[in-house]
Every structure is written in C-alpha cells, then in structure tokens.
Amino acid sequence: GRVAAEAARGGALDVLHRVFGYDAFRGSQQEIIDHVVGGGDALVLMPTGGGKSLCYQIPALVRRGTGVVVSPLIALMQDQVDALRALGVRAGFLNSTQDLDERRLVEAEFLAGELDLLYLAPERLRVESTVRLLERGAISLFAIDEAHCVAQWGHDFRPDYLALSALHERWPDVPRVALTATATEATHAEIASRLKLQDARHFVASFDRPNIQYRIAPKNEPRRQLLQLLRSEHEGDAGIVYCLSRSSVEKTAEFLVKNGVRALPYHAGLDARVRQENQARFLREDGLVMVATIAFGMGIDKPDVRFVAHLDLPKSVEGYYQETGRAGRDGLPSTAWLAYGYQDVVQQRKMIDTSEGDAAHRRRLAEHVDAMLALCETVECRRVRLLDYFGQKSEPCGNCDTCLSPPASWDGTVPAQKLLSTVVRLKRERNQKFGVGQAVDILLGRKTAKVIQFDHDALSVFGIGADLTDAQWRSVARQLLSQGLLAVEGEYSTLVLTPESSEVLGGQRTVTLRKEPERVAKAGRSGSS
Numbered sequence: 171g172r173v174a175a176e177a178a179r180g181g182a183l184d185v186l187h188r189v190f191g192y193d194a195f196r197g198s199q200q201e202i203i204d205h206v207v208g209g210g211d212a213l214v215l216m217p218t219g220g221g222k223s224l225c226y227q228i229p230a231l232v233r234r235g236t237g238v239v240v241s242p243l244i245a246l247m248q249d250q251v252d253a254l255r256a257l258g259v260r261a262g263f264l265n266s267t268q269d270l271d272e273r274r275l276v277e278a279e280f281l282a283g284e285l286d287l288l289y290l291a292p293e294r295l296r297v298e299s300t301v302r303l304l305e306r307g308a309i310s311l312f313a314i315d316e317a318h319c320v321a322q323w324g325h326d327f328r329p330d331y332l333a334l335s336a337l338h339e340r341w342p343d344v345p346r347v348a349l350t351a352t353a354t355e356a357t358h359a360e361i362a363s364r365l366k367l368q369d370a371r372h373f374v375a376s377f378d379r380p381n382i383q384y385r386i387a388p389k390n391e392p393r394r395q396l397l398q399l400l401r402s403e404h405e406g407d408a409g410i411v412y413c414l415s416r417s418s419v420e421k422t423a424e425f426l427v428k429n430g431v432r433a434l435p436y437h438a439g440l441d442a443r444v445r446q447e448n449q450a451r452f453l454r455e456d457g458l459v460m461v462a463t464i465a466f467g468m469g470i471d472k473p474d475v476r477f478v479a480h481l482d483l484p485k486s487v488e489g490y491y492q493e494t495g496r497a498g499r500d501g502l503p504s505t506a507w508l509a510y511g512y513q514d515v516v517q518q519r520k521m522i523d524t525s526e527g528d529a530a531h532r533r534r535l536a537e538h539v540d541a542m543l544a545l546c547e548t549v550e551c552r553r554v555r556l557l558d559y560f561g562q563k564s565e566p567c568g569n570c571d572t573c574l575s576p577p578a579s580w581d582g583t584v585p586a587q588k589l590l591s592t593v594v595r596l597k598r599e600r601n602q603k604f605g606v607g608q609a610v611d612i613l614l615g616r617k618t619a620k621v622i623q624f625d626h627d628a629l630s631v632f633g634i635g636a637d638l639t640d641a642q643w644r645s646v647a648r649q650l651l652s653q654g655l656l657a658v659e660g661e662y663s664t665l666v667l668t669p670e671s672s673e674v675l676g677g678q679r680t681v682t683l684r685k686e687p688e689r690v691a692k693a694g695r696s697g698s699s
C-alpha cells in the first residue's frame with residue numbers, strides 16, 4: 171500500500187513526520203522503534219501519555235506485513251482505528267462487538283496484505299480460527315498493549331492474557347513488543363516471564379510526571395472539599411473525579427451540578443449509550459468534569475485534563491498512579507488530589523476480608539492497600555515515595571503537598587495508648603460491639619445516649635482524651651489502623667487489638683504520627699470521614 175511503501179523507503183523518522191505529523195521523537199521512542207524494526211523483542215515501560223503507541227505503530231508501518239496489536243480496550247478499538255485511518259494508515263480490528271460481515275471484511279483485508287495494523291481483543295487469540303487466520307497472513311510484529319494484564323500479582327489481571335505466551339511458540343521469528351504504564355519490579359518481572367520475553371530488551375522510561383502536583387488530604391466533607399478545590403484552583407477546567415461506588419458517583423455528580431459545575435456521571439451501571447455519550451462529550455467539549463468509577467479512563471487520550479480527584483482511597487499505588495496519570499498529558503501544571511479518611515481504611519480492609527480467592531490473593535490485596543496507605547501517611551515527599559514504589563530513586567520534588575508545606579510528625583504514643591486502652595475496656599462488654607465513634611465519644615467525655623446506656627461514663631478512660639479534638643482522634647485511629655496497630659472486624663467495624671497493639675500498651679513501642687494541617691484538625695465534626 172501507499173503508506174507502507176513510503177514508510178519502507180523513508181524510515182521511521184520520515185513516517186513520524188509524514189504520517190503522524192510530529193517533528194521529533196520523544197524520550198526513547200526512536201531507540202525502541204529501531205530495535206523493533208530490526209526484529210528485536212522489547213518490553214516498554216512508559217508512563218501514561220508517554221507515547222507508547224508510536225513504538226509499535228511505526229515499526230508496523232516500516233516492516234513488511236501487518237502489525238497485530240493485542241489490547242483489552244475493546245470499547246476504544248473503533249476510535250483508535252478511525253484515528254489511524256484518518257491519517258491514512260490501513261487499520262482494522264477484530265472483537266466481539268462486530269457482526270460476522272464486518273469480521274469477514276477485516277479478515278479478507280488482512281489476508282490480502284491490505285492492513286498495516288490489526289487490533290485484536292485478547293480473547294480472540296483463544297479461538298483456534300483466529301490463530302489459523304493469522305497463520306495464513308504476513309505478520310510484521312506483535313504488540314501487547316496493557317501488558318501488566320498478564321501479571322497475577324498486579325491489579326488488573328486478565329486470564330485471557332496468559333494465552334499470549336503461545337505467540338512466541340507459533341511465531342518465533344516475529345518480534346514482540348509488550349507495553350505498559352504500570353510497573354513495579356514485581357509486575358515487570360512477571361510480564362517478562364509469563365510472556366516469555368526474557369530475552370527482550372527493556373526500555374524503562376522515567377515514571378516522573380513533573381507537571382502533576384500530588385496532594386493527599388484528610389477527608390472531612392469530601393464533596394465540599396472537592397468543590398472548594400474546583401472553585402479556588404480549577405474553575406472551568408476539565409477534570410476527572412473518581413469515586414468507589416456507583417451511588418457515590420451519582421450523588422457527587424448531582425452535587426457538583428447543583429453547585430454550578432458542569433459534571434457528568436460515568437459508571438458501569440449506566441446505560442451503554444449514556445456512558446458513550448458522556449465519554450464523547452468529555453473528550454469533545456471543554457471544561458467538563460467526569461465523575462466516574464475506575465471503569466472510566468483506560469486509554470482515554472484527552473491532553474488537557476487539569477485535575478484528577480479521588481474521593482475514595484484507591485486499592486493500589488499502581489491504580490492511583492495510572493488514574494492520576496490521566497491529568498496533564500499536555501505537560502501543563504495539573505493537580506492530583508486525594509481525600510481519604512478513617513472510613514476508607516475500614517472499607518478497604520473489609521473488602522479484602524470478604525473478597526473471594528485464597529489466602530495468597532488476600533495477602534496480595536492487603537500489600538497493595540498497605541503501600542497505598544504508606545503513601546498517604548508519609549511525611550516525606552509524595553513523589554519520592556511514588557517513584558520509589560516503581561523502583562526509581564529521586565530527590566524531594568518541591569511540587570507536592572508535603573514538599574510545599576511539610577507536615578510535622580508528632581509522638582502519638584500516649585494518645586495511642588489512651589485509644590487502645592479504651593478498646594481494651596470496650597472489649598470487656600459482653601456481646602456489645604463498638605466502633606470508632608463510641609471510643610472517641612468516651613475519650614472526649616461526651617455523655618451521649620449510647621455512652622449513658624452502657625455506663626461508659628463510669629470507665630476510667632472516660633474524658634481522658636479531651637486534649638485532642640474529634641477530628642484529631644479520628645486521625646489517630648486512622649493512622650493506627652494504617653500502621654497495623656489497631657484493626658476492625660465484623661459487620662459493625664468493631665475495634666479490636668492486633669498483636670502489635672500490646673507492644674504500644676506495654677510501652678515497648680513508640681508511635682509516630684503525621685500531624686494533619688491545622689484547618690482540618692480544627693474542624694470540630696468530622697462528617698463522613
């Protein structure tokens with residue numbers, strides 16, 4: 171075809187200019203492309219927005235045959251293919267959304283050598299007829315997008331990806347390039363071994379996104395806090411607000427609309443057409459705020475997303491990094507803001523306890539949450555911690571909340587002992603289960619109906635915590651929970667001690683806590699946190 175012929179003549183840089191209209195390669199694109207054009211396998215780790223697509227699209231145009239791209243993003247294939255076709259690239263896709271006629275047409279194009287790129291859903295490769303089809307055509311390379319989906323250790327495992335190890339056996343001479351924006355050392359190693367990419371060259375880009383300002387705030391009244399953020403810093407900006415549940419998405423979107431923000435909801439429970447329409451509007455129009463569950467965003471390429479806000483704690487640092495990475499792809503200053511509180515920790519721990527899967531699976535989930543909590547509770551630079559999680563060393567950034575207003579840490583041993591002693595005393599109540607609210611009321615010496623009903627005003631710990639506010643006590647409880655010095659169990663989130671709690675109670679262990687910014691600590695009632 172025209173484009174491919176030109177490509178072969180002019181080489182990679184020429185394709186970059188003529189087909190894609192860009193001046194120069196970014197980062198290590200050139201190196202990766204040269205390596206793959208030369209027939210080498212590659213494992214590409216590059217943050218979202220780094221420019222992974224060109225790393226397989228250009229080699230596919232330069233090499234003879236069709237580049238086969240395996241991608242889990244079925245909903246985006248049509249758009250990706252349309253965008254490529256608009257550039258004159260002969261692209262097609264095969265997935266479950268097509269009818270038989272459409273599929274036949276694409277298959278015929280592939281066999282006739284009329285496709286530069288063929289996008290495939292991973293499950294298609296489990297169908298023998300697809301494999302036979304591929305064997306009858308000429309393949310220039312395999313690109314495995316979102317390659318972390320093959321890692322069981324990771325946060326986005328898809329069983330269909332395991333079958334991709336067979337590509338190497340069937341097509342030993344076809345170069346393979348696996349790409350992901352998610353890569354802890356562990357995920358990274360697992361991708362290489364599961365996809366039999368041990369001999370692949372690794373290209374690891376910096377995961378730093380210097381234009382994103384990371385901020386993590388104690389959750390007080392999350393929707394009000396969010397509104398405050400939007401009004402003070404992001405008036406009229408496009409952004410994404412992530413919530414854990416569908417109902418919270420709905421409520422938050424309504425709240426924002428009521429307060430004059432142009433917001434749209436997005437979650438899997440919405441009608442597919444509404445979902446698509448909202449997504450299309452978000453991409454097309456300026457200054458819309460998408461309130462969504464994490465179902466939204468994978469593969470979304472909107473350069474001017476100015477903020478990503480999380481109203482609930484993400485389940486892992488990888489997830490957090492990927493979601494926040496959707497901000498500021500254009501390189502301009504952007505905000506990643508997360509609010510989290512006591513209830514988030516309780517909720518995540520509960521989800522793990524009740525999750526399906528074996529003990530090893532639950533342990534993995536717990537490790538992910540613990541890493542996320544450590545990022546939230548750190549008194550160090552957020553970026554240093556974040557990059558460290560991805561195995562990259564860096565210096566304090568000057569562009570995160572802890573760098574901009576360093577939080578103090580304080581010796582929380584005595585308050586921790588007070589709170590844990592209260593838990594010990596509550597435990598003695600037969601058949602009664604008390605959560606953090608009751609413990610805080612007791613510590614503050616509040617004679618609530620429930621305190622009086624259970625004679626808790628007669629406990630020796632009653633009123634011993636009047637030196638701290640309600641919000642401060644909840645912060646203490648949250649941090650003890652994060653540090654594993656306190657736990658919750660059962661339907662009512664009853665407070666219970668952990669094996670480590672006794673070391674604190676016995677005075678063998680000190681507790682260092684993060685001091686919350688003043689304005690939050692002063693807020694008397696802590697609302698939904």
Ligand code: ADP
Pocket residue numbers: 192193194195196199216217218219220221222223224471
């Ligand atoms: P990723 O898949 O890594 O998230 P994409 O491949 O979608 O990133 O690229 C992100 C954006 O950057 C896209 O809009 C893409 O067109 C653009 N881009 C990629 N490489 C270059 C380049 N060399 N010059 C200019 N823009 C580029």
Ligand code: ZN
Pocket residue numbers: 551552553554566567568569570571572573574
């Ligand atoms: Zn910093």
